[in-house]
Amino acid sequence: MTGAGQLVVDLHDPTPPYEQVRRQILEAVRIGALPVGSRLPTIRALARDLGLASGTIARAYKELEATGVLVTARGAGTRVAEGAPRQAAEGHGLTEATGAARTAALAPGSVGGDSRTTPAARDVPMPAADAPASPPALAAEVHAAVARWRSVGYEVDAIRAALEDALRQTDGR
Structure with a gap:
């Protein structure tokens, strides 16, 4: 991806x-147009090319970093992370199975009653079996979800x- 060549922002x-x-x-x-390891434009360059504020691009990049799609390293720039295509499909709700799981996990009368506004408990990533049970590890898992x-x-x-x-259900209340 060079500059804003492939990105279009509709201000309307x-x-x-x-x-x-x-x-x-x-x-x-x-879809593979940005393969693993591809370097993205700097925040300032992309903001300039799209006519947007740097903070707007920084927020998009930060959210993609939080979901494991992008990785930023000083001196190396922002790149597509290993495993990003899988993360993109799962995190974006683009697979049929993800959409079906979200819909099926919502009981009638659940908060919002709509898979677009209420996350299903099944969407929470489970920590690895050897993951530490420390409060910081739990906070990191919750933050990622x-x-x-x-x-x-x-x-x-x-x-x-x-x-x-979910907490009420697991407490039996």
């Missing part, structure tokens, strides 16, 4: 510009309600 679209950029990069990774849910459009209130509901 109600979708925020950072989300349009994030989705387009995610789709490019998913919330970042992924936010990146696919779930609202904060829906995430909070789903997490509270």
Whole structure:
């Protein structure tokens, strides 16, 4: 990807510009147009090319980093991460199985009642069997799940309600 050659931001679209950029990069990774290791433009360069604020591009990149699609290293720039095509397909809800799992996991009358606004408990990534059970590790797992849910459009209130509901169910209340 060089400059904004493949990205288009529609300022008349109600979708925020950072989300349009994030989705387009995610789709490019998913279909292989941006293979693993591909270097993306700098935040400033892409913002300039698209006529957007640097903070807009930084937010798109940060959200993609949080979901494991991009990786940024000082001196090496921002690149497509190992495993990113799988992350892109799963994190974007582009696979049939992911959509079906989200729909099936929502019980009638659940908060929001709609797979687009309420994350299903099955969407939470399970820690590895050898993962430390420390509070920082748990916080990191929750942070990653919330970042992924936010990146696919779930609202904060829906995430909070789903997490509270899941905790109530596991407590037997």
